[in-house]
Each structure stands twice: as structure tokens, then as C-alpha cells.
Amino acid sequence: MEKRPSCERREFLFKAASLLGAGICLPLVLNWLQGCASETKQPTEPGGxxxxxxxxxxxxxxxxxxxxxxxxxxxxxxxxxxxxxxxxxxxxxxxxxxxxxxxxxxxxxxxxxxxxxxxxxxxxxxxxxxxxxxxxxxxxxxxxxxxxxxxxxxx
Ligand code: FES
Structure with missing residues (x-):
């Protein structure tokens, strides 16, 4: 199974790509961002x-x-x-x-x-x-x- 970056990392990458105007494919970044809204940080993260x-x-x-x-x-x-x-x-x-x-x-x-x-x-x-x-x-x-x-x- 593909290991997906965390929401924070995905959001960071999206912002970085936007700021730099880099040639990162926008759909790819948007795909990374999918699921962020459904991931609940508390109380579902282990160790909390x-x-x-x-x-x-x-x-x-x-x-x-x-x-x-x-x-x-x-x-x-x-x-x-x-x-x-x-x-x-x-x-x-x-x-x-x-x-x-x-x-x-x-x-x-x-x-x-x-x-x-x-x-x-x-x-x-x-x-x-x-x-x-x-x-x-x-x-x-x-x-x-x-x-x-x-x-x-x-x-
Ligand atoms: S799973 Fe509980 S006794 Fe076997």
C-alpha cells in the first residue's frame, strides 16, 4: 500500500508549490489533499x-x-x-x-x-x-x- 504523506505535509507541499510556482502537477497535489477533511486529529490519533x-x-x-x-x-x-x-x-x-x-x-x-x-x-x-x-x-x-x-x- 502506498504510504501517503500526512495532511500537514500535504498542505505544506500545496502551499510550497503555490508559492514557488513550481511545475508540480496541480491534480497530483489536489489528490494528496483529498481525505484531509475526513481525517480527524483528535481523539483518533494513537498516543493521544x-x-x-x-x-x-x-x-x-x-x-x-x-x-x-x-x-x-x-x-x-x-x-x-x-x-x-x-x-x-x-x-x-x-x-x-x-x-x-x-x-x-x-x-x-x-x-x-x-x-x-x-x-x-x-x-x-x-x-x-x-x-x-x-x-x-x-x-x-x-x-x-x-x-x-x-x-x-x-x-
Ligand atoms: S479469544 Fe478470548 S479466550 Fe480465546
Whole structure:
């Protein structure tokens, strides 16, 4: 697959070509620019952060509540589990089973099950409780701001 330059680079090249009056074929440059409008910089870029207003998520109003969400391309576009561990503590885990990649279910009784082959993970850590998975669910760091009721997730 052809590796396309980033939107910033494409826009820079377009401006540079315009300023220099260089013999760059305009349709080629316009082709490079296609798709810039559809590319979202936040929150879909890997390595970024997302702020989640907890007041907008009914499932997270109670301790022990959990929800499965996707955030653009974060976690490779796969869902994460957000679990409320206490009034002020949350945990964010990838919902991708580390065995063969099925999406795990929401936790029940502190256990996150994977229905594909029966693996079970601890809801408060993502650690394996039962195989065949050998590795814990990937954990993303998160920080809860009680004054704003916002959870900041770092991918
Ligand atoms: S993919 Fe989850 S147990 Fe196999």
C-alpha cells in the first residue's frame, strides 16, 4: 500500500508549490489533499488523550459500573472497558482478549469473561484469572478529576 504523506505535509507541499510556482502537477497535489477533511486529529490519533465526561455515562454513576466504548482509532479502533472501581477510581482496559483477539464482555462480579474460549480476567487489574489467555488485558492509564467529573484517558 502506498504510504501517503500526512495532511500537514500535504498542505505544506500545496502551499510550497503555490508559492514557488513550481511545475508540480496541480491534480497530483489536489489528490494528496483529498481525505484531509475526513481525517480527524483528535481523539483518533494513537498516543493521544481523551476526556470522558462521566456525567454523560449512566453506567458509570455507580461503583462497579462498567461500559464498553470505542474512541476513534485509539486501541486500534477496538473498544475499551471503563470500569468504576470506587467513587474516585476507574480502570481502562482494552476489550481485546489477549488469547486470540475476541472482544471480551462487560465484567460480572469482578470478572471479565471472554466467551470465545473461556478466558477470564480480573476487572480491577486485567490480570488473567483463567486461561487459555496468558497475558493480561492491556491497561491504559487514566486520571479522574472529581471537581470536573471527567476521566482523562491516555492511549
Ligand atoms: S479469544 Fe478470548 S479466550 Fe480465546
Amino acid at each position: 488523550t481523551v476526556e470522558l465526561d462521566i456525567s454523560t455515562v449512566p453506567e458509570l454513576q455507580q461503583v462497579g459500573g462498567a461500559v464498553k466504548r470505542t474512541f476513534g482509532n485509539h486501541n486500534s479502533g477496538k473498544p475499551v472497558l471503563i470500569i468504576r472501581l470506587s467513587e474516585t477510581q476507574f480502570i481502562v482496559l482494552s476489550a481485546v482478549c489477549t488469547h486470540e483477539g475476541c472482544t471480551v464482555d462487560l465484567p460480572e462480579g469482578g470478572v471479565i469473561p471472554c466467551r470465545c474460549h473461556g478466558a477470564r480476567f480480573a476487572a480491577d487489574s486485567g490480570n488473567v484469572l483463567q486461561g487459555p489467555a496468558r497475558n493480561p488485558l492491556r491497561r491504559f492509564s487514566s486520571e479522574y478529576d472529581p471537581s470536573r467529573n471527567v476521566l482523562r484517558i491516555t492511549f
